Amino acid sequence: MTRRLRMIVLALGGAGLAALFVAACFGMPGFGGDRHPYGDRAVHASLARRTANTISSVNFDQRAFDTLGEMSILFTSVLGTVVLLRQTRDEKRGRPQPQEVALPVRRYALVVLPVALVSGLYVIAHGQLSPGGGFQGGVVAATALHLLYLGADYRALERIRPIGVFEVGDALSASAYLVTGLAGVLAGTAFLANTLLPYGTFNTLSSGGTVPLLNAAIGMEVACAIVILLARFLDQAVEIEEDNGKR
Amino acid sequence: MTVLPYLVAVWIFLTGCYGLATSRNLIHAVGCLAVCQSATYVLLLAVGYRAGATAPVYSDIKPGSRPVVDPVVQALTLTDIVVGATVTALLLSLVMQISKRHGTVDPDELRELRG
């Protein structure tokens, strides 16, 4: 297909879709409207279960089945990336070379690393209270580890990152989420229903029933997933090279 | 004002599609796909907004003291952002393999699958 034809098709399709969209926008309830039936119900349900952060309650309690699906997508993409970026038969591994880093940068990285790690854990732990949760905190914690790559070099990172452990951790935390859900079935209520845990006092770390548990499982899974993902990409960019290559 | 956020979402989506269709570099194309995805976040959050309300997070305010926005769309968006990044990574890893096997990441030069 020539570029010209593609542009014509694109212009036609884009114009049609734009017209449809814009017409739809003018049929929408105005921005900032007051009618949110589902949202209002969700707030009530969250407060009834003593979860201060309504969004966490929606994520890990009311619509926990969605989060199960999202978590599985995450798990699948990471597994897919591991499979797709495997070392093929015509590739070999080179040793990464040490990297010179200016002193202030190195010091900064080493100081910020623990701070970032703690912030990540803080964001996970307070997921059911203040803004945050497993998804956000997990990413922050995983990013923190990679300060070692940025502030030192790849070898330093490899030393503290046994990738196998992270892979097992990823799979185990995904399984933990499922097992927490299955406990509800075994107890005779329903999948992902809270049967055992008390709801605790409003606005404390242990409130919300299964929410903190599922939140922690997600936090661990996300952290492991991002570490594995970046490890595969770093392997490709730094270590793996073609066998017949010059270097 | 009442439709501006929706129109911005539509604009972002269509721009992303345009970039995807005319891209000359597959890494750039995957970036454009991420732009398309951010359009969905903007639209969802615009739908859930309530004028003069605040976030439904009760760690620092008393329940019922202020009107709150819709938490459901926020929950939908939040997970999608992290998951979207990993799907982007999956596509990027395919792009890397394409660069290895085809020696190029220009879609115009990929001529293996036709007819």
Add this chain to the structure above:
Amino acid sequence: MNHLLPLLVAAPLLGAGLLIACGRRLPRVAAESFGCAVSAGTAALAIWLCLNSSPPLTEWVGAWTPRNGTSVGIVLVGDGPGLGMSALASLLTLASLAYSWHYFDEPPRRHAGSYPALMLLFQGGMCGFAITGDLFNAFVFFELMSAAAYALTGYRVEEAKAVQGALAFGVINSLGAYAMLMGIALLYARTGELALTHIGRGLDTHGGPDALTLAAFVLVLTGLLVKAAAVPFHFWLPDAHAVAPTPVCMLLSGVMVEFGVYGVWRVYGTVFSGPGGIPAADLERALTVLGILTGAVGALMCWYQRHVKRLLACSTIAHVGLFLVGVGSLLPEADDGVALYLLGHAGVKAALFACTGLLLDRFGSVDEHALHGRGRPLRGVAVMFVLGGLALAGMPPFGISLGKAVTEEALGGPLTVVYVLVSAVTGGAVLRVAARVFYGLGPQPRVGSACETTGAGEEPETRHRLSRIPDTMRAVPALLLAGSLAVGVVPGFARIVARSVNEAGSGGALTSAHWTAAGVLLGLVSTALALALAALAVTRPELLGARPWTLPLRRLQSGHIGDYVAWVLLGTTLLGALALPGILTG
């Protein structure tokens, strides 16, 4: 029993999690057996639930049962079609895991479990999509099955074609999914609900359809039709199906694409069929036009392929067109027919892919011309391939034929001609391949044109080229064909399918599905036509060879992601234009 519904999703996902957690230690055989066992267990559960699905099961995940008619949870609906689709998906996953049993190329080092785990995740995604009654949840599982499918399609990373096809698949399907999410956001803005039935009710209380309803309809359907590979959203499919590993092709063509059609049926039936939705005439117009277009383009593309997997992929497109025509008619009888057709098609298409995989592993090629006459030693495979071709053409008493007959009877008129022609062309193409490859009939074809994908130079998927075919690989297609036959001949099966489909879809209007004389006759006509086409193509290749007027059509299939994206946008516009009249007048 209701509580067991989520297990259809949880079991495969948990299986995958455990496989990865232990996969580093597990020997390959153990990992694969575990995968098969989990998949089989889920299939058994799905079938058992399916047998008990009258009246339909509903389950609120997390025990968020509605109070005063509203709930904040997610509802799962275990009705006949949903559980039937999850049973079909589980059985096909089991079949492809059994097919790849031990033979498949070495897994990555220390990741013995990754291939079965991906298959299980794929299965979990499909089951979740089948049984969910919540629109956003459907989107999530839709994405889950897509993500697993991208990874599986690109699994053979050393093949240049595989990674390119997988990327096109990934980009186009992701774009479709984002369009669907935009549509979901529009529906949420209008109704403030996410459960399918509540959205439908919300639209109805708002009044007649308007631009927003239309846009939401078009966007949600775009996502589903991209998955279903309706023209002009179909371009990714031949690229992806031609390059994916054979067991994955069995799943992609056999059931994943059909999930798009199922999604259209479900979403229209529960969300848009009320007075506030899209008028029936509009849906009928849109789906019939797209369906006929899809059938025609698919059949033509199928006929002119020489890459056998690509040929089968194009035939899937053609048959999806027929499904869409049937679903678009909105007649309860046609729904029954399509359900039977879909079941029969899944078995036959998977069996044909399995046979093609055997050719690839034995001869290192899937090119019709290069394989001319080389398949003679594979007698059993030849018989299965011919049977598959005949079944695809609509020969009674296969399930495809029964489904087609029931649908044709419901549709009547000119649409029957479309059904017969498309079946005849796709079946004829498969029979042509069988005649050339397995029986060496006709002259050796000359080299084709420059702008086509040949099937030569493909790597076998096994560790080495097979010198003899393992029994599992032979048994799987045989069983699949037998299953497809059973759909047509087991007495009472068609009635059960019809009852459960009607119970879920058409408000209890019970119809019956059975063989009729006219149906058998039409089946025989299309089979005869297919045989004639194949015979003509083999004996007089130039008569039915490439025509200049087909060249532009084939050039459109350019392998360029930008082109495909442009077509997706044009497709949404087309869909909007086709559904517009009723909105304007209503």
Add this chain to the structure above:
Amino acid sequence: MDDPLIVVVLLLVAAAATAAVAVRDPVRQALVLAVLGVCLALLFTVTQAPDVGLSQLAVGSAVTPLLIMLSVRKVRRRQQDGKEKER
């Protein structure tokens, strides 16, 4: 009530998104995507979605740029190797 603020941030997001598409070089696009991430986080904050903003900041500020830059590095290294071989 908070209209001007939301309008300003929306326009920033629209501008950054347009730029992310218009900039064709993947390295420069990665830079724009990082800024787009910040703009989106601001938008999520002003639409009272701090959780979503955190998610966007966590992903958009470091992880996505790192993924893209590593891909670019791999692709470039390959092309350089290819050119050296041709010589």
Add this chain to the structure above:
Amino acid sequence: MNGWTWTATIALGVGVGAAVWGVVTGPLRRRVVAQNLSSALAAPGLLLLAQGYGRPAYVDLALLLALLGPVGTLVFARLLADDLAGDPPRAWAVTLAVAGYGAVVVLVLCAVTGPGRAMVKLLVVGALLIGGNLVASRALSGGFPGSRRG
């Protein structure tokens, strides 16, 4: 809207707007500086918004941005070291000005908040913000000498 949000509107409009403009145009050295400054310009805005909305919980956003923004810049500094080596960015005046802006905002907010845990958090954010910004600028202008690969 109150004074805080009005200030935030102007600060974000001008500051982040300039950052977007800077990252879109000009040579690579200018773009990386703009990317670095975008987080330093946005984080004080987030602090102002938290104050304006009366939601101390929103400070977490600024904390995360102050923490991860410079990390993002380090990514670019690290992986673009070769490209930047020939044409290193020199924008100390702007960088210091932005750091000063951050310091002013943090100090004003501290004065309003009064002593307590909230003030400590604000000071931590400020320290991370200014320190990170300066170190990231340093990294951009030759923080990774002799970069080969690894």
